[in-house]
Amino acid sequence: MARTVSNSAFIILQWSYSTTVTATLNAVNAYSEWAPLPDLAKSDAGVFPTF
Incomplete structure (x- = not known):
């Protein structure tokens, strides 16, 4: 019975x-x-600037 309740x-x-x-x-x-x-792959959004 306990197993049935557990499965339910x-x-x-x-x-x-x-x-x-x-x-x-x-x-x-x-x-x-x-x-x-x-489209983040085509834009500069989220790209860190390089110094």
Whole structure:
């Protein structure tokens, strides 16, 4: 019985984690469509100046 409860709790925790990750990725995707970031590989953004 304890093993069944433990497995059920693990499945619920795993499902909760996967829904959180999916919601986060969907939010990032929606935000990136609304406010696209510049292509950092093609710009000088984030490059340290050389002296």
